[in-house]
Amino acid sequence: MDQNPPRSTSVTVADVARKAGVSKATAARVLGGYGTVSDPVRDAVTAAARALDYRPNELARSMTTGRSGTIGVVVGDIENPFFSLAMRGITDVARQAGFTVILINSGEDVAVEKAAIRTLLAKRVDGLIVSPAKESNVDHLQEAARSGRPLALLDRGSETLDVDTVIADDRHAAEGITRRLIALGHRRIAYITACDTPDHVFRVPSDVNTGSVRRRVEGFLGVCREAGLQGMEGWVRVGAITPDHTRGIVSAMLQSSERPTAIIASDSVIGLEVFKTSRAAGIAIPDELSLVSFHDADWTSVTSPPVTVVRQPVYRLGETAAKLLVERLNGYEASARRVVLQTELIERASVADAPA
Amino acid sequence: MDQNPPRSTSVTVADVARKAGVSKATAARVLGGYGTVSDPVRDAVTAAARALDYRPNELARSMTTGRSGTIGVVVGDIENPFFSLAMRGITDVARQAGFTVILINSGEDVAVEKAAIRTLLAKRVDGLIVSPAKESNVDHLQEAARSGRPLALLDRGSETLDVDTVIADDRHAAEGITRRLIALGHRRIAYITACDTPDHVFRVPSDVNTGSVRRRVEGFLGVCREAGLQGMEGWVRVGAITPDHTRGIVSAMLQSSERPTAIIASDSVIGLEVFKTSRAAGIAIPDELSLVSFHDADWTSVTSPPVTVVRQPVYRLGETAAKLLVERLNGYEASARRVVLQTELIERASVADAPA
DNA sequence: ACTCTCTAAGAGACCGGTCTCTTTTTCTGT
DNA sequence: ACAGAAAAAGAGACCGGTCTCTTAGAGAGT
Numbered sequence: 001m002d003q004n005p006p007r008s009t010s011v012t013v014a015d016v017a018r019k020a021g022v023s024k025a026t027a028a029r030v031l032g033g034y035g036t037v038s039d040p041v042r043d044a045v046t047a048a049a050r051a052l053d054y055r056p057n058e059l060a061r062s063m064t065t066g067r068s069g070t071i072g073v074v075v076g077d078i079e080n081p082f083f084s085l086a087m088r089g090i091t092d093v094a095r096q097a098g099f100t101v102i103l104i105n106s107g108e109d110v111a112v113e114k115a116a117i118r119t120l121l122a123k124r125v126d127g128l129i130v131s132p133a134k135e136s137n138v139d140h141l142q143e144a145a146r147s148g149r150p151l152a153l154l155d156r157g158s159e160t161l162d163v164d165t166v167i168a169d170d171r172h173a174a175e176g177i178t179r180r181l182i183a184l185g186h187r188r189i190a191y192i193t194a195c196d197t198p199d200h201v202f203r204v205p206s207d208v209n210t211g212s213v214r215r216r217v218e219g220f221l222g223v224c225r226e227a228g229l230q231g232m233e234g235w236v237r238v239g240a241i242t243p244d245h246t247r248g249i250v251s252a253m254l255q256s257s258e259r260p261t262a263i264i265a266s267d268s269v270i271g272l273e274v275f276k277t278s279r280a281a282g283i284a285i286p287d288e289l290s291l292v293s294f295h296d297a298d299w300t301s302v303t304s305p306p307v308t309v310v311r312q313p314v315y316r317l318g319e320t321a322a323k324l325l326v327e328r329l330n331g332y333e334a335s336a337r338r339v340v341l342q343t344e345l346i347e348r349a350s351v352a353d354a355p356a
Numbered sequence: 357m358d359q360n361p362p363r364s365t366s367v368t369v370a371d372v373a374r375k376a377g378v379s380k381a382t383a384a385r386v387l388g389g390y391g392t393v394s395d396p397v398r399d400a401v402t403a404a405a406r407a408l409d410y411r412p413n414e415l416a417r418s419m420t421t422g423r424s425g426t427i428g429v430v431v432g433d434i435e436n437p438f439f440s441l442a443m444r445g446i447t448d449v450a451r452q453a454g455f456t457v458i459l460i461n462s463g464e465d466v467a468v469e470k471a472a473i474r475t476l477l478a479k480r481v482d483g484l485i486v487s488p489a490k491e492s493n494v495d496h497l498q499e500a501a502r503s504g505r506p507l508a509l510l511d512r513g514s515e516t517l518d519v520d521t522v523i524a525d526d527r528h529a530a531e532g533i534t535r536r537l538i539a540l541g542h543r544r545i546a547y548i549t550a551c552d553t554p555d556h557v558f559r560v561p562s563d564v565n566t567g568s569v570r571r572r573v574e575g576f577l578g579v580c581r582e583a584g585l586q587g588m589e590g591w592v593r594v595g596a597i598t599p600d601h602t603r604g605i606v607s608a609m610l611q612s613s614e615r616p617t618a619i620i621a622s623d624s625v626i627g628l629e630v631f632k633t634s635r636a637a638g639i640a641i642p643d644e645l646s647l648v649s650f651h652d653a654d655w656t657s658v659t660s661p662p663v664t665v666v667r668q669p670v671y672r673l674g675e676t677a678a679k680l681l682v683e684r685l686n687g688y689e690a691s692a693r694r695v696v697l698q699t700e701l702i703e704r705a706s707v708a709d710a711p712a
Numbered sequence: 713a714c715t716c717t718c719t720a721a722g723a724g725a726c727c728g729g730t731c732t733c734t735t736t737t738t739c740t741g742t
Numbered sequence: 743a744c745a746g747a748a749a750a751a752g753a754g755a756c757c758g759g760t761c762t763c764t765t766a767g768a769g770a771g772t
Contacts, residue, residue, distance in 0.1 A: 060758035084440035299655025416728035
């Protein structure tokens, strides 16, 4: 059975053909499942392939066909539950459609993102799913789109880029929670995001390059303005890129004389740190401080008090992006589609009337 | 500058060579960065490449070199924070070493895992990192190892498989928390894991095919036996594969007349569900029920009470596995290494004396 | 019986790189 | 000035598949 110990050098169609006593072309037809072959020959080749333990070389196949059966995915940080859940959606769809997924973390760094896309293009991925770190800097994406390989944007869009895009209705969600907080009497409302600006200070929404977050900030500021609150730009805090940064920002705010009565956290990692920091500072949620977080992370329901969150359809975000991409890969040609998925405000107990 | 609109058909070394007026071999030398070339020729080729916007085809390169610059990773579920954090460790090391990562979710299904490895091998990954779903079923891994491509095992080992392995000292950790619980007077201690058996009933440790979990169960049962507790096998519950399953298992236990006074959760997803379920059932932690969870997930410190956990060096688990693999890829030949990383018991407030 | 068509199989080019082998050119040393 | 060595450039095979083109053979029609 196993007379010949597996050699390091792999067996090729030519080897199988020789063993089966047919030409390379015929063996390839059987092995590749194309063209017409007679039954006896098919059997002979199949038997030879089995005997030799033939394994097709996808690389060689990809080279001639031009399709690698691979999708490249670039996200900010797979460690963030937001991205890992979206990634699950992507991989599920990809696997079902017969694609494998190459994952690259950008760390929200445009230079890394750029290099990642170059690498993926060089590896001849069939398509790309990217969650661009900065909307303003999308030349490399433009280039990818032009290279003929379909591109889908995840969670963050770009007006200048005419490609399939899947985002959540961030602006609407931000407007909703801001209205709610204002109705409860809050006036000093902070919005904390990981997105950063060169000098770590926020002035206008266009400072924020991450599409999803910019839309939220616009929604937040818009509602504030409507309600007659001026100068709320000062309450937008950027640069909460690590738990340590977040803690620094939050404790500074909580110690100031004009401390916020409500905080909106732009993702669950920040929300968690706000929760920890305010508890450590002895500030009671929701009596002294209301907290709303984006992303319905699974722990948010189990804290005391459980935290009010904006539920985003994270899995479906990834799933949908992958679906759109796979459709393109299967030849769909029409113009770019922009899918906006609904969010939902889950009211729990971390929001209350503003303290007197 | 941009006179010729980017054609779909990509430019090759031959195109660059023609444009630069040199032979294909020479152009390849410049572009590939090997062999010796004169400065003027190098400049000419570089200029031509830039003018034509030449992009090397990694696929073609891989085919001749036999190296794809890719590592295949197979994990149970990227959505689980355990794996997403380990994955971060892997990708960080891989990127630094110049490798990209192909990710496949097995869903802890051996058949899927098998197919995944076959796919990855066909794509000619340079090496593999696998978190095997079942220890008992490793023929496909054996095969991968024999194919000459290095394999590293993550979090779960296999005695029969002589490959680099990185695990945590699960047995020791389980022994520690079991001793602690017994010392506090607990006698009815449940251990809940996602690992399943064909009939969803646990009898002996060898029923559990996931290495890390089996070692924990062995540690748990061993200490119980030492302490004179018999028949604790009945307190090991398998099949908590989704939050719904977990809830079912936990509520059944809590409603029984002989309900447990302590629960050990085999991962943070289960731990969270135990917490939720017992709260919903109105059972107080830790007064009526003590809870210990494996995996120091970030939410465990903010619940009320915060939960006592076994901190596993998850990031380092992934990082180390990737490092060992990269060393192999760089020619390290010595025999298989087994790295055991230390865990740490983080005592918080979910564990107390057994109720009277 | 003979052409016509259709199926089965073979020969070999091709994808886009790498790399060996060979030839030509340039640089040494005496 | 000239042999010898070394550097630079060219020619072409090769990796392992796919796929077109061509040819051999089998069956159908009249």
